[in-house]
Amino acid sequence: MKKGIIYIVFAIAGLLVFGGCTKEPVDDAGLLITGRSQCYMSFFDLLGSDNRTVLVSGTTQIDTLAQTITAVAKFGTNMTRVKPYSSVVTDATVEPKMGVWVDFSQPMLYTVVSGNRKIRKQYTITVTVQK
Amino acid sequence: MNKNLTYLAVAVMSCLGLAACEKTTVDVLQPLKNDLLKKTTGPAVIGTRVEFAYAIGANDGTVQNVKAEASIAGATGTGFSGFSWYTDRATGVDKPLQTATDTVTNGVLSTAKILDVSNKAVTLRYFYSVPEAARGQVVSIKFSGTSSAGKEVTFTTPGYQVSKMDMVRSIVLEDAKKSYFSIADMKAYTKEEVEQRNLSGKIDFVYIYRPTISTYAFGHAMVSLANKSYITDLNLPAAWTKAATKLDKRVDIRDAQLRGSGFDSYIDDIDLEKTTFTNAADFAYGLAADQGAFVTSADGTYTAYIFVNAVNNTAKTMTVSMKRLKVK
Known part of the structure; x- marks a missing residue:
């Protein structure tokens, strides 16, 4: 009887060990693919060459249904050299990558990809400059 | 079982004992020793000086002379200072004490004679004024000292890279007056000077102060003559060359040499090159003060960093300092 219990304990331990070795799926960027299907952008900011925000406080509007973001940049902002940042729902990613210098003088398209990488939502981001 | 444990313990202790028997080197008392600190942390820019603290002490006899031999002769101001420094224990303030005399620099060689009052051990300051001849070169300095017992010690520094860039400090730009700045000339001109001397091709930007433009805050600004939005009121002559200088504002670069004090961060050749x-x-x-901008002349000949030392809204002035590198 005792021997039987020992065998069962070893068997369970073995299964746990093997289970622990299962590889979690990751995407091309090495980021974990999870079960989350939520897919939206929750925050947006734009930095100038001095790495300070160029957006006028309180003007940013995010419409997650229409998948649009509008914002107003301060007077004098050089829109051809700005760096966008955003926050997205947990585990989601943004394509193309933000945090690099881009020309934002025209509306830009960014796609939010859900944590399970199955839902993709394209956002149109439009920033106008105070005139 | 107990016996085994005992053997194991003995083995471990033996190992520890052997490790403890490692050889240690004991410094033999030397009759004359020296050491060196390079006190200046910033890049060696032409016109600045690099400060060293050279320490020398004798166990046998007294320290008599010190000398420093630079691989490239320093500019005026190079040489030993006759003073050592100590901290006053009561006030915490560093105070000078004369410990050397006959501080002479002749070409690459600087010498000093140690005074009798403090001749067992002394730390002297040596200043190397970076000369034009050293631009872009590597400079090293060989320090040495002699004692009354006839001993000599030397300390050779590693090679220090001298910057290729130029630096100019505290240029006052004044709105509607000395406001036309030339990176090539490293100075500001008035509109009349630019006109009379036909200098517009050399002007990289004009300084203006406008508290607001179109009701929006604008403030102190450097604007390329090619700009079509912010300097229309200057009515620049049509015949002027209006170079499209590029400027990239920064708020987080507080170069200690341009600022004059405060932070151990510096712009060097590589920053301007990259x-x-x-x-x-x-x-x-x-x-605003402590901010600045990377600037490149329209033809790409120069890259510069212009640091704002101070602004004055009432006088409509901005005091700037600049590091500039010829990149083409």
Whole structure:
């Protein structure tokens, strides 16, 4: 009887060990693919060459249904050299990558990809400059 | 079982004992020793000076002379100072004490004679004024000292890279007066001077102060003559060359040499060489003290960093300092 219990304990331990070795799926960027299907952008900011925000406080509007973001940049902002940042729902990613210098003088398209990488939502981001 | 444990313990202790028997080297008392600190942390820019603290002490006899031999002769101001420094215990303030005399520099060689009052051990300051001849070169300095017992010690520094860039400090730009700045000339001109001397091709930007433009805050700004939005009121002559200088504003670069004090961060040749101006603006506005901008002349000959030392809204002035590198 005792021997039987020992065998069962070893068997369970073995299964746990093997289970622990299962590889979690990751995407091309090495980021974990999870079960989350939520897919939206929750925050947006734009930095100038001095790495300070160029957006006028309180003007940013995010419409997650229409998948649009509008914002107003301060007077004098050089829109051809700005760096966008955003926050997205947990585990989601943004394509193309933000945090690099881009020309934002025209509306830009960014796609939010859900944590399970199955839902993709394209956002149109439009920033106008105070005139 | 107990016996085994005992053997194991003995083995471990033996190992520890052997490790403890490692050889240690004991410094033999030397009759004359020296050491060196390079006190200046910033890049060696032409016109600045690099400070060293050279320490020398004798166990046998007294310290008599010190000398420093630079691989490239320093500019005026190079040489030993006759003073050592100590901290006053009561006030915490560093005070000078004369410990050397006959501080002479002749070409690459600087010498000093140690005074009798403090001749067992002394730390002397040596200043190397970076000369034009050293631009872009590597400079090293060989320090040495002699004692009354006839001993000599030497300390040779590693090679120090001298910057290729130029630096100029505290240029006052004044709105509507000395406001036209030339990176090539490293100075500002008035509109009349630019006109009379036909200098417009050399002007990289004009300084303006406008508290607001179109009701929006604008402030102190450097604007390229090619800009079509912010300097229309200057009515620049049509015949002027209006170079499209690129400017990239920064708020987080507080170069200690341009600032004069405060932070151990510096711009060196490599920063000016590596800075890129893709899509950079032709103006930088809203400037305040401790901010600045990377600037490149329209033809790409020069890259510079212009640091704002101070602004004055009432006088409509901005005091700037600049590091500039010829990149083409």
